Amino acid sequence: MDCRVCVPTWDWLARGARGGGGVGQIGGGFSHESEHDLALMVSDFLENGSGGADSRCSSDSDSALSDLAHLAEKIPFCKIPVAQYESDLLSVANSLILSINETDLQFVKSGACTGACNASCIRLSLVKLLRQSGYDAAVCTTKWQGSGKVPGGDHEYIDVVNYTSIGTSERLIIDIDFRSHFEIARAVDSYDRILNSLPVIYVGSLSRLKQFLQIMVEAARSSLKQNSMPLPPWRSLAYLQAKWQSPYERQFNPEEQKISKTCFVDHKQCSGHLKRLQSLLQSEMEAERLLKPMHSDNNWRLKPDRRRHSLFRNL
Numbered sequence: 001m002d003c004r005v006c007v008p009t010w011d012w013l014a015r016g017a018r019g020g021g022g023v024g025q026i027g028g029g030f031s032h033e034s035e036h037d038l039a040l041m042v043s044d045f046l047e048n049g050s051g052g053a054d055s056r057c058s059s060d061s062d063s064a065l066s067d068l069a070h071l072a073e074k075i076p077f078c079k080i081p082v083a084q085y086e087s088d089l090l091s092v093a094n095s096l097i098l099s100i101n102e103t104d105l106q107f108v109k110s111g112a113c114t115g116a117c118n119a120s121c122i123r124l125s126l127v128k129l130l131r132q133s134g135y136d137a138a139v140c141t142t143k144w145q146g147s148g149k150v151p152g153g154d155h156e157y158i159d160v161v162n163y164t165s166i167g168t169s170e171r172l173i174i175d176i177d178f179r180s181h182f183e184i185a186r187a188v189d190s191y192d193r194i195l196n197s198l199p200v201i202y203v204g205s206l207s208r209l210k211q212f213l214q215i216m217v218e219a220a221r222s223s224l225k226q227n228s229m230p231l232p233p234w235r236s237l238a239y240l241q242a243k244w245q246s247p248y249e250r251q252f253n254p255e256e257q258k259i260s261k262t263c264f265v266d267h268k269q270c271s272g273h274l275k276r277l278q279s280l281l282q283s284e285m286e287a288e289r290l291l292k293p294m295h296s297d298n299n300w301r302l303k304p305d306r307r308r309h310s311l312f313r314n315l
Helices: 010-017 035-048 061-079 084-099 120-132 178-182 189-197 206-226 237-245 268-314
Strands: 136-144 153-163 169-175 202-205 248-251
Touching (some): 061 206, 084 202, 120 136, 136 237, 169 206, 178 189, 202 206, 206 237
16 A cells, blocks of 8 residues: 655634634634734644654545544534423524624724634624523633644633522533634535534533534544544643633623724624524524434334334334
């Protein structure tokens, strides 16, 4: 077998660090990172990373494909909300996202009066609608310093605090561009299928979110291995966990962030992001709607078969 040395290039590393650059990207990944920080990170990865010229084509691609198939089977189970509150919140969040229009994109992230909005206006608009619907929702901003092989970075997402009747509370995470966190360069087809099976918008507990992260890191590792590429540090489990587990600040009053006449923010990109997000969400909801009757029919058909097997065992 002709086994060539596959060296990671600046192009795919930079695109991967920015979050993949896919059409569905709303504002995740490295959208808030400076070009200088990104350059230092990629340069350090090329010089000290596990890849480079020592990374050679693997002969166990069949094993990697098997791993991806196994991981793909886990995604549907992770997508099922554990509690009824999560399921209800998912339906509400999806409906509210679809109700947002371009004129609602009038908010700006605190401290960012120039340049791109990075979809903060979409998150703030959703928070406003959630709070009007009675939810304790807020935009959460995390920022962490680099440590060891984990690069520093920052991230913005939404949380909703659910207060129970027994006096306890639980934070639920809403990430409006969930898939972009897992986009990688030169992904194999089976990885792309796993990526596209992820929820467009993640709504749920932090513990269920961790399950997705673990699966996707292993899937990315298997996909990259087939192209003799190492896993970049910004796609590692530790880095992904830092996005949602780092100390955060809550911002829950969008009205205070209205743009003044002297504050210019470019919302043209956000309008395009909103349209793509709504289009992906509508496609996902339609696909799930079409699958529900099939699942119900399968359950109906399985019950007589189970009873029949039980009768045979008793004879």
